[in-house]
Every structure is written in structure tokens, then in C-alpha cells.
Amino acid sequence: xxxxxxxxxxxxxxxxxxxxxxGAGLAGCGQPSPAPSPTSTPTSGPFVPSLRIxxxxxxxxxxxxxYHREPFGESFLKENGIERGSEKAYLSSELDYxxxxxxxxxxxxxxxxxxxxxxxxxxxxxxxxxxxxxWYGSAMALLTEGKAxxxxxxxxxxxxxxxxxxxxxxxxxxxxxxxxxxxxxxxQNLIDTDFGDRILTPxxxxxxxxxxxxxxxxxxxxxxxxxxxxDANPGWRMGYQEDTLQKEITQLRKEKGAQIVIxxxxxxxxxxxxxxxxxxxxxxxxGSHTHDILWKAQQVKNTLIVQAGSQGKFLxxxxxxxxxxxxxxxxxxxxxxxASTIEPDSTxxxxxxxxxxxxxxQLSKVVGESKSVLYRRSTFGGTTDAYMVKAYREIxxxxxxxxxxxxxxxxxxxxxxxVEDVYNVMKPTASPLYKLRxxxxxxxxxxxxxxxxxxxxxxxxxxxxxxxxxxxxKIFLRRSASREKRVVSMMVNDAPLNEDTKxxxxxxGGRTQYLDPEAQATAKPAVxxxxxxxxxxxxxxxxxxxxxxxxxx
Numbered sequence: 001x002x003x004x005x006x007x008x009x010x011x012x013x014x015x016x017x018x019x020x021x022x023g024a025g026l027a028g029c030g031q032p033s034p035a036p037s038p039t040s041t042p043t044s045g046p047f048v049p050s051l052r053i054x055x056x057x058x059x060x061x062x063x064x065x066x067y068h069r070e071p072f073g074e075s076f077l078k079e080n081g082i083e084r085g086s087e088k089a090y091l092s093s094e095l096d097y098x099x100x101x102x103x104x105x106x107x108x109x110x111x112x113x114x115x116x117x118x119x120x121x122x123x124x125x126x127x128x129x130x131x132x133x134x135w136y137g138s139a140m141a142l143l144t145e146g147k148a149x150x151x152x153x154x155x156x157x158x159x160x161x162x163x164x165x166x167x168x169x170x171x172x173x174x175x176x177x178x179x180x181x182x183x184x185x186x187x188q189n190l191i192d193t194d195f196g197d198r199i200l201t202p203x204x205x206x207x208x209x210x211x212x213x214x215x216x217x218x219x220x221x222x223x224x225x226x227x228x229x230x231d232a233n234p235g236w237r238m239g240y241q242e243d244t245l246q247k248e249i250t251q252l253r254k255e256k257g258a259q260i261v262i263x264x265x266x267x268x269x270x271x272x273x274x275x276x277x278x279x280x281x282x283x284x285x286x287g288s289h290t291h292d293i294l295w296k297a298q299q300v301k302n303t304l305i306v307q308a309g310s311q312g313k314f315l316x317x318x319x320x321x322x323x324x325x326x327x328x329x330x331x332x333x334x335x336x337x338x339a340s341t342i343e344p345d346s347t348x349x350x351x352x353x354x355x356x357x358x359x360x361x362q363l364s365k366v367v368g369e370s371k372s373v374l375y376r377r378s379t380f381g382g383t384t385d386a387y388m389v390k391a392y393r394e395i396x397x398x399x400x401x402x403x404x405x406x407x408x409x410x411x412x413x414x415x416x417x418x419v420e421d422v423y424n425v426m427k428p429t430a431s432p433l434y435k436l437r438x439x440x441x442x443x444x445x446x447x448x449x450x451x452x453x454x455x456x457x458x459x460x461x462x463x464x465x466x467x468x469x470x471x472x473x474k475i476f477l478r479r480s481a482s483r484e485k486r487v488v489s490m491m492v493n494d495a496p497l498n499e500d501t502k503x504x505x506x507x508x509g510g511r512t513q514y515l516d517p518e519a520q521a522t523a524k525p526a527v528x529x530x531x532x533x534x535x536x537x538x539x540x541x542x543x544x545x546x547x548x549x550x551x552x553x
Contacts, residue, residue, distance in 0.1 A: 047329045049319035051209040052124040053262065054117060057288030058310035058408065059130075060137025060165070061149050063352050065106035065339035066410040066424065068311040069097050069375040069382075070293070080295045091313055091336055092293055098373055101413055108312030108337050111344030111352055114156045116315045116335055118345065124319065125209030128159050131288035131307075132219065132266035135177060136165035137408045139363055139423035140356065142430060145173045147180065148355040154182045155351050160204055162186050164220035164266045164289060165408075168429065170232045186217020186264060188248050189241035199236060202248050205256050211322050214258030216248050218275075220266040220289060222463050228431040230511060240267075240460065242278070249281045260320065260327060262286055269294070269307055270459035276300035283327050284318065291377070291407045297332040304330060311410065313337050363420035367531055368538035370417050374425055376409035379454070381469035381546035384409060388426055389471035389546060391533050392506040396435040396522070399493055399503050400473055404510040405454070405466035417540060419531060427527040433508045436516035441499040444490055446515065447475060451486040455479040468510075469546040476552040488552040 072093050074084070082088045090100035091107065117128060134153065135146030146169055153161075160183055166174055178185045178200070188202035203216040220226075221240045224233055245263075252258040260283050265272055268290040276285055277300055284304045291310040297318065298305040308316035314334040321329040356363070375382040385403050393401035410424045438446070446468075453463040474491040490497040505512070508526035513519040522529055534540065 047331060048321055048323075049124055049331060050322040051211055051213070051260075051320055052120065052126040053129065053284065053286065053316075053318040053320070054120055054126055055129040055131060055286045055306070055308060055316040055318075056113065056134070056312060056314075057131030057266075057286070057308055057316075058133045058291050059108070059110075059312040060133050060310065060408040061135060061141025061146070061428070062108055062138050062312055062410060062424065063110050063140055063148065063152060063355070065109035065112065065337075066311065067101055067106055067413060068108070068313060069094055069101075069373065069377060069411045070309075071378040071382075072293075082295070087336060087338065088295070091309070092295075097375075098413065101411075104338055105340040107339060109339050109344065110152045110156065110312065111349035112337050112339050112342040113312055113315055114345035114348040115342050116337065117156060120315070120317055120335070127206055127208050127213060127215075127262075128157060129215065129262070129264055129286055130158055130161035131264055131286050132162045132164045132166070133288060133310075133408070134161060134166070135163075136168050136428075138410075138428050139420045140359065142423065142428050143359055144355070145169055146177045148352075150177050150180050151355065152348060152351060154180075155348050158183045159206065160184050160186055160215050160217065160264060162217035162219045162264050162266050164223050164226075167223040167233055168227045170227075170229070171234065171236070174233070184217075186215065187219035188216055188245055189221060189238050190219055191237050191241070193235050193237050202244075203252055205252065205258055212257050212259045214249075214252035214256065214261040216245065216252065216261065216263050218245060218263060218265045218267060226464050228429060228509060228511070230514065242275075245275075246279055246281075249279060253281050259325070260284070260322065265289075268459065268462070269305070271462075272305050272307075273298070273300050274459055276303035276305055279303075283320075286316070286318075293334070295334055297330065304332075306332060308334055310408065363418065363423075365419045366416045367419055367422065368417040368534040368540055370412050370414050370540040370542075372414060372540065372542045374412040374540070374542060376411075376425070377407060378545060379405075379466045380549050381405070381467070383542040383545055384425055385469035386471070386544060386546040387540060387542035388530070389469055389506075390542075391530055392433060392508065392526075393471055395433060395529050395533055396506040396520075397504075398435055398506040400470055400505045402468055402470040402473075402505055402507040402512065404507075405450070405464065405468055406509065407465045417534065422531055422534065423527055426530055427509065427525075429509060429527070430525050431508050432521040432524065433506060433526040433529050434513040434519045434521050436505050436507070436513055436519035437502045438505060438515055439499065440490075440492070440497045440501050440503065442515055443473075443492075443503060443505075444487055444497060444499065445484075446512065447490070448484045448487055451477060451479065452483045455486065456483070467549060470548045471546065473548050475549050477549050478552050 293309040308314040319331040389401035476488040
């Protein structure tokens, strides 16, 4: 139940172009991508690569390999030419997930990524980027306030990144992490409220293989509206800042001599397509935020768009041919990071072991046993969410339990559950658990607002992640309807919603608590409340995904 943003800095033509593009059939938020464009396209003669772009995005602080289930099905596999049961299918799909997880094992891990990065760097002059959501979303990210991730990324040799969930660290910790990074953190759209100055470096120029490459950072435009605390980053403002973005790109080319320009974006795939249509002078958009797995690079006008999923399960690689003053062709691949098939880099592995040492005993404690596959990634929520909203409700004794529509969170297979699992799978943030009272009218309005944030036909009007997940609430919706008309009917505790009745709600992780000035917070963070709940109820059974929303006929 996030509050709707009160300001956007778009122009009328920007909104119109977005609507036109979406009407032409773009993928929806969290949905499979459109039919792919070619993986390799030289425009004249044989392809001879000049430089290589390597990137990660949406890794959410997962230093070690983990399991991660995707929501996509048969249609996604067919569109991308992937055989069911294959390694690519395991990385991309929900189909046969448990069997394939047992076959292929855990994915991601920064020491494993480091091995691949070193190998791919050695073949061509390269640039290593991260598209954001690197320093937040796991136990180690939370417990070290992102410091562990900065140290590991320094060791690997990242050359630039942008941000989103990093803002949840709060202004003081975030600025400290940025100062510790041995690479620039780029955000052309982060502005000082009082003076209108940029807070961070907007762009850089790097010479790669004798070619001047400009990189502009576009942090998530609504980062300041999606932090758990609305007071986390005082004195800053954001938005798309599209006018200054175009000026920065033009300046890179005309005044600083950039021959290739990359937009390092944490806006989301549909939003990247809009900006590729509208901006001039951008050769490549390296994107993130929507966790899309683009097995093949997409092209809008003269701009290539790439994205490499989430959780560190892919290393993105884009080779460019530069001839006659322009990008002449490309070769693209997503390199799977299957931990069992890659020898971890010894230096990075040793560093991760050292960083874990103060927390290892605590995080490795077994607190329960899952009888189910616990996963989150889904537009409407997964089995993890179903378990959490039930637990929240029982912990505070409320009628309804709600969890935000986060995309991030690892997966747990049936078996022992550790403290670290509870953080990484369920709640890797510091906020407490809240108990509040809202009228039925407020609940319906909040749900309408959330649905508009997810399903608005204009990608630039979308805010946050996927839909809310609420236990003991049933909603029939029409996602294609206009704002405030998507909720067809709503039930609470199997009875029709009464707009004048006050309902008790337990929630954590968003900003719903601000709707009730008298909301009560637990003394401990919600993750600790969950740990205590699991210790008291150590058998976790959650075989069905949360069922808050059903499409109306």
C-alpha cells in the first residue's frame, strides 16, 4: 500500500510516447519479454568486436550462491527457443523447478561471478558495470549496511554502478558506502532540494580499447518514495529528470568526445524502451529493476537494451564493433552462473569468508524446517508471501496480514531453514512489524493505488514492484481498467468489504503504516519477529501461493 508519488517531472510528449509504445505491445511489468531480436547483428562485413561490456544487476546483496525460482512458464521458453528441462529453462522458469534445482544446484555468488568476469575480461578490452540493487536485499547487506558488498565489488574491480534499494540504507550510511567504493556511483537524477545541484557524479568517460565510452547513471526515479522510512534521505529529490539526462548525453558526445554512450539504468525494461525511443545519442541501455531475463538484446531505433535477470545468476556480456565512427554490430549473451560448474575465485572467496566470520555462527543456526518450496518471484506473490502474511497476522493478532510486492528474495527448497534463510528469503530489511487500523474505504483506495502502480498502461506512471500480498483478503480485479476502477469486488475474512468498518492489519516493508497515525510498531524488526515465530512453529508448510487477486471474468 505504497503512497502514490506526488510529483513526476515528465513532459506531455514523454507520456504520449510511452502510451504509444505500450499500445504497440510491450511486455508488462514482470511479464515475459517480447519476441527477441538477433543475438548478433553486424551491419556490414564480418563481426570484429572492438570492446566488451560486462554487467550485473539486481543481485540484492547475495554474496553466496542460492536457489532462485522464476515465475515464467512454457510461453517464455518458446519465445526464447529454450528447451524445457535444460539449464536455461532452470534459470528462466517455474516449470519442473524442484527437480531441476536438485539437478543443477545453487546459482550466483560473487566469487563465482569473479571467475567468469576475469575470464571474459581477458578476451577483450572490457568495461564492468552494475545496474543497481547490489547493496541491499540480504542478511549480509543488512547487517553490514552494504559495506560487505562494497568491499567485494571493489575487489572484483567494478567500474561504475547506479542505485535503487541502496537508498533504504539511509542518507548517512549510503554516503559512507559511496565514499568507500573504488568506483563511481552514478546518478544524474539525484538532486539537492535546496540548491538544485546534483548530489553524485552524473557520468564518466572511460577509454576502452582506444575508444572513448561515456556512461550516464539513471538511478531509480522513485527511490525516495519507496524507502521503508519516508525520512530516510532528507534534502534530496529525484524523478526522471529527462531534460538534464539528454543534456548530459549530448555533453558527453559533443564536449567530452564520447564515441559510444551507455545509459546505466535502474528504471525497468518498459521504461528503458520509452527512453530509447525518446533520447538521442544512446547506443546501449544496460538496465535493471524489473529483473527481466533478456536472453537476446532488444533494439529500439538505434539503441540496444540489455538486462541480466537478478540474484547474480547471470553475467551479462555485450561485445560491440566500432567502425567508421559508430557502433557497427554487436554480439550478446547471458552467461549462466551455476555454482557447481564454476571454480570460485580464491581471492574473492577468501574475502567473503572473512566478511561472514563475525556473523557466521548467528546466520547458520537452524530455526525450522520447510516442507515446501518457498519462493517470492511472481506478479501476484508466491508461497513465501503466503507464509509471511499468515505469520504477521498471528504475531500481532490482526484480521489481515500484508507484505509488499518485492521482486527480490531467494528460494528455499524443502529442508532445514537457517537464520540467514529467513533474512534472504523473507525479510532482509530493518523495519518493524506494524499493527494498524484502516477503514474498508482506505483499504480499497490503497489497493487501487497499488494496482495502478503495477498495471498503468504508461510505464512511466508505475511505481515500485509487483502487487501487494494480503492474507484474508480476496479481490477480483480488471487489470486493464483505468485508475481507481480495477477493483471489481473485495472480500475480507470471506465477507464483503464494508467501507465504514475498521480492519486490523499487520504489515512490514512498505509505507502502509503511515495511513494510520496511531499504528503500533513492534519493539524488534519484523525479521526477528519472524525468527521467533518460526522457532515456536518450526514446521513451515506453504504449498500454495498467496491468493489475494483473481482476474474478474
